[in-house]
Amino acid sequence: MDFNKESQVSCSWYAQIENCLLQLLWHLIHVTIDLWYFPLGIADVLESYLISWGLLGRYKSFNVTKLRYLAIVVDSEEVFQTSKIIKLLQWLEAVGIKHVCLYDNEGVLKKSKNFILEKLDGTILFWDAHENDVLSDRQHMTLEFVSFSDGKEAVVKAANVLFMKYSKSGATDQNQKDEIFTESQMSNTLKTVGSGGPKPDLLLVYGPARCHLGFPAWRIPYTEIVHMGPLKSMNYGSLVKAIYKFTMVQPNYGK
Amino acid sequence: MEHFTLNHHGKGEEGEEEEEVDETLPLGLRREAIPRHVAVIMDGNRRWARSRDLHVRSGYEAGARSLRTIVELCCKWGIKVLSVFAFSSDNWFRPKVEVELLMSLFERGMQEDTGIFLRENIRISVIGDLAKLPEALQELILNLEETTKNNTHFQLIVAVSYSGQYDVVQACQRLALKAKHGLVEPGDIDTSLIEQELETNCSEFPHPDLLIRTSGEFRISNFMLWQLAYTELFFAQSLWPDFGEAEFLKALLAFQQRQRRYGG
Numbered sequence: 001m002d003f004n005k006e007s008q009v010s011c012s013w014y015a016q017i018e019n020c021l022l023q024l025l026w027h028l029i030h031v032t033i034d035l036w037y038f039p040l041g042i043a044d045v046l047e048s049y050l051i052s053w054g055l056l057g058r059y060k061s062f063n064v065t066k067l068r069y070l071a072i073v074v075d076s077e078e079v080f081q082t083s084k085i086i087k088l089l090q091w092l093e094a095v096g097i098k099h100v101c102l103y104d105n106e107g108v109l110k111k112s113k114n115f116i117l118e119k120l121d122g123t124i125l126f127w128d129a130h131e132n133d134v135l136s137d138r139q140h141m142t143l144e145f146v147s148f149s150d151g152k153e154a155v156v157k158a159a160n161v162l163f164m165k166y167s168k169s170g171a172t173d174q175n176q177k178d179e180i181f182t183e184s185q186m187s188n189t190l191k192t193v194g195s196g197g198p199k200p201d202l203l204l205v206y207g208p209a210r211c212h213l214g215f216p217a218w219r220i221p222y223t224e225i226v227h228m229g230p231l232k233s234m235n236y237g238s239l240v241k242a243i244y245k246f247t248m249v250q251p252n253y254g255k
Numbered sequence: 256m257e258h259f260t261l262n263h264h265g266k267g268e269e270g271e272e273e274e275e276v277d278e279t280l281p282l283g284l285r286r287e288a289i290p291r292h293v294a295v296i297m298d299g300n301r302r303w304a305r306s307r308d309l310h311v312r313s314g315y316e317a318g319a320r321s322l323r324t325i326v327e328l329c330c331k332w333g334i335k336v337l338s339v340f341a342f343s344s345d346n347w348f349r350p351k352v353e354v355e356l357l358m359s360l361f362e363r364g365m366q367e368d369t370g371i372f373l374r375e376n377i378r379i380s381v382i383g384d385l386a387k388l389p390e391a392l393q394e395l396i397l398n399l400e401e402t403t404k405n406n407t408h409f410q411l412i413v414a415v416s417y418s419g420q421y422d423v424v425q426a427c428q429r430l431a432l433k434a435k436h437g438l439v440e441p442g443d444i445d446t447s448l449i450e451q452e453l454e455t456n457c458s459e460f461p462h463p464d465l466l467i468r469t470s471g472e473f474r475i476s477n478f479m480l481w482q483l484a485y486t487e488l489f490f491a492q493s494l495w496p497d498f499g500e501a502e503f504l505k506a507l508l509a510f511q512q513r514q515r516r517y518g519g
Contacts, residue, residue, distance in 0.1 A: 022282070025282070151484070152446045152449075152481065152484070153446065155423060155427075155446075155449065155481075156444060156445055156446055156449060159427040159430065159431075159444060159449065160441060160444060162427060162431070163427075163430070163431050163434055163441050163444070164441070166431050166435070167431075167434070167435060167441070180428045180431050180432070181424050181427055181428055181431070182424065183420045183421065183424050186420070186423070186424055186427070208513070209485075209487070209513060210487050210488050210489070210513060211483070211484070211485050211486055211487055211488055212483075212484065212488075213484070213485065214484040214485070215484075217419065217480035217481055217483070217484065218420065218423070218480065220475070220480070221418070221419060221420060221475070221476065221477035221480060222474055222476060222477065223474060223475075224473045224474055225473050225474065225475065225488060226473060227488070249473075
């Protein structure tokens with residue numbers, strides 16, 4: 001019996017030593033990986049600062065006409081940093097971006113739109129410019145404000161409009177072909193319910209989570225999505241770099 | 256073609272499921288933070304072949320091997336659902352010869368791996384506008400789905416002839432027909448009812464926790480548009496045939512470190 005007890009104690013000791021060694025190995029692996037990525041991270045930060053100081057030639061002036069429509073998604077926890085958002089928009093205007101869509105899940109930015117517009121000289125709402133046919137006016141940046149209600153809820157509204165049309169059409173199951181609704185019908189109906197804005201070419205996400213936080217999905221099937229990190233850490237260099245990289249992309253859209 | 260082997264998670268002698276759970280997770284992965292549903296846009300097969308001066312067929316075959324590896328890892332690490340974007344609605348515009356090649360590869364892959372799916376207790380679901388597929392392939396898919404529908408260890412959802420916009424529209428169509436037959440009141444239609452009609456409703460976990468897209472592209476390319484609102488996005492640089500265990504682990508580790516959002 002004593003021998004068995006001693007044996008169990010030995011096994012327990014060995015198991016504990018094995019666990020310690022495994023944990024040590026785990027930490028060593030993580031330190032190694034961190035040491036590998038540390039210089040890469042430093043280089044990235046340095047490049048952002050060099051861009052901000054205008055010391056990297058290729059970022060100083062490049063053609064942004066390919067970026068026709070830019071979307072900015074702001075996490076709910078950071079959306080009240082209005083001064084940061086205004087600064088971001090000023091940077092975008094300086095780079096030459098003409099049309100920006102601002103999104104946050106709860107519509108806080110929508111509620112602040114008048115305040116934001118006041119702070120940006122000459123900036124007007126996208127839909128006002130659209131109605132007055134001044135979208136091509138290169139002097140002004142336009143802003144669009146969207147929220148969750150313009151996403152899934154808008155699809156529900158559009159679906160209900162389509163349902164009403166379908167039920168009134170008198171179409172029966174016998175004379176139904178393949179489709180009752182089409183994707184283009186959905187796109188057109190989303191416009192009629194007020195949620196049919198342009199499809200952004202690029203979507204920048206500011207916040208801790210790397211997801212688009214419910215941005216109207218119908219509008220981003222082929223949109224480039226870049227996570228920029230927290231809004232509080234935003235910097236001009238990273239913004240310019242993200243836009244520059246987009247202008248160099250040559251997508252094939254699956255064809 | 257290589258076939259994968261898994262730890263046996265199949266059924267016992269009396270038809271009851273025996274769980275031989277492999278407890279060995281790679282260092283750093285926490286069991287409680289493993290995503291339940293991972294989605295993958297398997298991009299880069301053709302580029303992989305071109306970079307090696309190989310026929311595009313070689314790229315797709317290499318991609319199939321990568322898929323088998325990832326399925327095996329999902330089963331081993333406790334991921335319950337893997338959705339893969341195998342063929343999008345846009346891919347129909349590719350050269351006819353290439354499309355036919357892909358259809359034949361799908362058919363062959365399903366036929367050859369049926370035994371493995373059954374043995375490893377894997378459920379297969381195929382989503383997309385299947386009416387556009389060759390009839391033989393449609394029949395094969397129906398049979399495979401039926402044969403594996405009661406399998407519970409792991410689910411592989413293959414999106415073929417699929418787009419996120421198609422999924423939303425077909426969900427609305429289904430609801431319109433239900434409303435016409437009095438099964439649903441038009442005024443009751445909301446986001447929840449639309450979600451129930453999406454094709455991903457074939458799964459217990461219809462919303463991916465993590466989306467991985469390979470080949471360095473930063474788009475979701477019309478994949479599961481509705482379902483990806485709060486999905487963590489991981490864009491990998493490697494081409495799909497080169498995406499293996501190390502890269503998958505990197506994606507899962509990155510997922511574990513992130514703050515999730517589950518908005519309303």
